[in-house]
Amino acid sequence: MNVKKAERTVMDAQEINRALTRVAHEISERSRGVTNVALVGIRSGGVHLANRLVARLKEIEGTTVPVGTLDITLYRDDLNARKEQPVLRKTEIPFDITDLKIILVDDVLFTGRTIRAAMDGLMDLGRPAEIQLAVLVDRGHRQLPIKATYVGKNLPTALEETVEVFLDETGGPDRVAILS
Amino acid sequence: MSLKRKDLLGIQDMPVEEINLVLETAESFKEVSGRDIKKVPTLRGKTVVNLFFEPSTRTRTSFELAAKRLSADVINFAVSASSVSKGETLLDTARNIEAMQADFIVLRHPMAGAPNILAKLLRASIVNAGDGGHEHPTQALLDLYTLREKKREFKGLRLAIVGDIAHSRVARSNIYALTKLGAEVRVIGPPTMMPLEVERLGVKVFYDMDEGLRGVDVIMMLRLQLERQGIALFPSIREYSRLYCLTPERVTLAAPDALVMHPGPINRGVEIAPEVADSVSSVILDQVTNGVAVRMAVLYLLSGGK
Numbered sequence: 001m002n003v004k005k006a007e008r009t010v011m012d013a014q015e016i017n018r019a020l021t022r023v024a025h026e027i028s029e030r031s032r033g034v035t036n037v038a039l040v041g042i043r044s045g046g047v048h049l050a051n052r053l054v055a056r057l058k059e060i061e062g063t064t065v066p067v068g069t070l071d072i073t074l075y076r077d078d079l080n081a082r083k084e085q086p087v088l089r090k091t092e093i094p095f096d097i098t099d100l101k102i103i104l105v106d107d108v109l110f111t112g113r114t115i116r117a118a119m120d121g122l123m124d125l126g127r128p129a130e131i132q133l134a135v136l137v138d139r140g141h142r143q144l145p146i147k148a149t150y151v152g153k154n155l156p157t158a159l160e161e162t163v164e165v166f167l168d169e170t171g172g173p174d175r176v177a178i179l180s
Numbered sequence: 181m182s183l184k185r186k187d188l189l190g191i192q193d194m195p196v197e198e199i200n201l202v203l204e205t206a207e208s209f210k211e212v213s214g215r216d217i218k219k220v221p222t223l224r225g226k227t228v229v230n231l232f233f234e235p236s237t238r239t240r241t242s243f244e245l246a247a248k249r250l251s252a253d254v255i256n257f258a259v260s261a262s263s264v265s266k267g268e269t270l271l272d273t274a275r276n277i278e279a280m281q282a283d284f285i286v287l288r289h290p291m292a293g294a295p296n297i298l299a300k301l302l303r304a305s306i307v308n309a310g311d312g313g314h315e316h317p318t319q320a321l322l323d324l325y326t327l328r329e330k331k332r333e334f335k336g337l338r339l340a341i342v343g344d345i346a347h348s349r350v351a352r353s354n355i356y357a358l359t360k361l362g363a364e365v366r367v368i369g370p371p372t373m374m375p376l377e378v379e380r381l382g383v384k385v386f387y388d389m390d391e392g393l394r395g396v397d398v399i400m401m402l403r404l405q406l407e408r409q410g411i412a413l414f415p416s417i418r419e420y421s422r423l424y425c426l427t428p429e430r431v432t433l434a435a436p437d438a439l440v441m442h443p444g445p446i447n448r449g450v451e452i453a454p455e456v457a458d459s460v461s462s463v464i465l466d467q468v469t470n471g472v473a474v475r476m477a478v479l480y481l482l483s484g485g486k
Contacts, residue, residue, distance in 0.1 A: 071208065074220040074480075085484025088208045088477075124217045 005162070011153060011176035016136065019152030020049070023134055024056035026150050031101060036129065038066040038100045042118050043089050045107030048169040049136055053105060068093030070104075075117035091121070098126035103149070107165040109135040112146035137176055139163050183481045187299040187306040190315035191356040199357060203325050205477035206470070212249060213473055223252035223483060228284040229277050230256045232309070233270075236288055238444055238468065239309050239319070243286045246475035252284075274298050284479060287311070305482045313347050318478060319443055320353035322471040324361070326463055327398065329470070330439055334361035338435075340392050341365065341383075342424060343402030343451055344373040344413070350443045351402055355381050368392035369424065372413040389424050393433040401426055401442045404451045417450060427453045431461065439463050 011019070031037050034057055041050030047069050054067045071089045079085070104118050119131055132149035139157040153176075157163060162179040166172050183198055191199070212220055228247040230240050240256065247254045257277070270289065277285060286307045287295045292314035299306040310316040324334075331337055339358060345351045345367045358365050359382040367378060368386045378385060386392030393399060404420065414420045431438065440452075440462045448454045457464060 074208075074212070074222040079222060079483070082484065085481055088205045088480065090208050091211055120221070124220065125215060 005179040008178045008180070009175050010155060010178055011137070013174035016152070016174045016176065019136065020052055021056055023150045023152055024053050024060055027053070027103060027134070028057060028060050030132075030149075034061045034063055034065050036099070036101050037103065038068065038095060038097065039103050039105055039134075040068045040070050040093060040097075040118075040122065042104060042106045042114060043069060043071045045165060046105040048167050049107060049134075050105040051169075053103075053134065066095045066100075068095065068097075070118055070121055072114060072117040072121050075121045077113060077117065091125075093125060096126055097122060097128045099129045101130045101132065102128040103132045103134050105134045107136050108163050109133070109138045109146075109148050109151075110141055110163075112142045112144035115146050116144050136165060137163060183484075186482070187295070187308075188317055188478055188482060189295050189299055189306065189308045191317045191320050191353045191360075192315065194317070194357075196360055199321070199324065199360070202321055202474065202477050202481060203328055205481060206321075206325050206473045209249075209476035209480070210470065210473040212476070213469070218249050219251060220249065221251045222480060223247070223250040226250075226252040226283040226483065227281060228252045228254050228286060228479065229282040229304075230254065230286045230309075231274065231277065231288070232257065233259045233287075233289045233294075234310070236309070238471075239288065242468070242471040243307075243309060243318075243475050245472050246479060247284075249472070250476055250479055252479070255282075270294060271297070271301065274302060278302050278304050284482070307478060307482070310349055312349065313352070314349055315353045315356075316349040316443075317353050318471070318475055319350050320357045321478070322467055322474040323350075323354055323400070323441060323443070324357055325470045325474050326441065326467050327439070329466070330463060331397065334358065334363045337363040337398065338396045339363055339365050339398040339400060340368050340386075340396045340434075341400045341402065342368040342389065342392070342426065344405060345369050345378060345402070346373050346375040347405060348402045354400065355383055359383070366392050366396065370414055370420070389430060390433055393430055396434045396438060398439045398441060399426060399431070399434055401440065401446075401452050403443065403445065404447055406447070406450075421450050425449070425451055425453060426456050428455055428459070431456055431459070437461075441467060444468065 039050045041047035050067050058064050069092045071091045073086050073088050134150040135148045136152040137155050138151045139155045141159055164177050166175050168174050232240055244254050282304050284305045286309050288309040289311050292312035294311050295306050295308040341351050365383040367383045368389050442464045446452055446457055
């Protein structure tokens with residue numbers, strides 16, 4: 001049955017823009033610059049956000065930090081439970097992550113399971129000096145002891161609600177909505 | 181997305197979308213195989229049994245590596261050392277393996293259709309690793325992967341498959357796959373090694389190698405199966421070699437950037453000249469590398485949808 005869900009916008013383009021700018025500033029402040037920093041966007045929601053943060057950091061620090069893309073499919077903990085295998089995409093991290101400060105980037109932080117998978121995936125690629133996490137939205141309901149280092153917006157939600165992030169790069173326009 | 185099937189038995193009944201899904205999925209696994217830590221936890225706790233009723237090093241090792249890189253547990257059943265030599269039937273052997281909770285059985289068997297029988301009767305996923313003169317689907321898939329990597333497009337690609345077409349499961353699986361994908365396939369070999377009415381598979385037949393190679397983009401050599409020549413299909417190896425060995429001179433008849441492929445093991449100087457096997461146009465070792473990634477993709481995709 002296809003019930004149309006009620007939809008409520010919780011962040012518009014300007015708010016997303018401001019949140020990303022603040023997160024970029026926090027990254028450069030916390031790391032005192034961006035030497036040894038690299039961003040890794042988690043497919044698919046984190047990829048474009050990582051690229052936007054790279055552009056912001058370039059404006060702030062004047063340097064382009066390396067950016068990669070991580071597909072966590074092979075590290076999921078629900079492969080046996082699902083009816084269909086998820087489509088496998090490529091992990092593309094064109095630099096050695098060993099001894100770098102890696103900032104994982106994702107759109108929505110929810111149960112924390114994706115981040116657990118992403119950390120396991122990263123560890124198989126090398127030994128980063130540090131892993132941090134930047135998310136556009138933290139909607140709560142963690143099932144694992146995981147916490148974001150940088151949060152664009154804390155968004156209290158009910159468990160049964162869905163948070164959708166629309167971005168210009170994927171047909172947009174930029175906005176975050178709660179579907180209930 | 182998964183393969184909508186429990187087993188991989190052949191290319192003949194595989195739609196183009198599923199072939200493409202395997203090839204695309206294999207790209208991700210090739211990246212995994214290029215890492216320092218060549219292992220992902222995806223099939224942790226699953227058991228893959230390699231059940232080989234014919235000698236094989238390359239295919240068995242390739243499946244074993246593929247399963248291990250996905251963190252599955254692998255058992256190899258070599259036939260001479262097993263109870264088959266004590267008279268156990270294929271089905272009983274397979275049922276015993278399944279009773280040990282195997283999730284995948286990779287089967288190579290001298291009888292065409294053996295994997296189909298197991299697939300019907302067992303819950304485990306059956307992967308055909310070569311059944312008689314019938315099919316060898318993962319070999320065709322790894323050949324396709326290699327071709328796609330080097331040539332990008334299948335449409336309009338001109339290929340010649342050379343050798344014992346009639347007894348080759350590699351040829352059969354590749355003919356099914358390549359014609360589906362829109363390539364122009366020629367088969368070259370002596371009349372005694374040509375299956376009856378092979379044209380009905382959508383290929384052009386050439387008995388003269390030089391004529392058949394003219395202008396092709398890919399030359400796919402088959403191994404002369406010296407161990408299978410119970411009945412003489414040609415007077416002598418020397419004569420076969422004179423007529424159908426891929427020499428440097430013959431390579432020049434093909435397109436300038438033509439690829440040379442061979443499923444291995446190669447008989448140097450019989451069907452392929454050493455200097456051709458070792459030349460820059462040869463992608464024989466790329467085929468082996470890609471084989472592991474393609475088999476990882478097959479195991480991954482078959483493990484879904486159950």
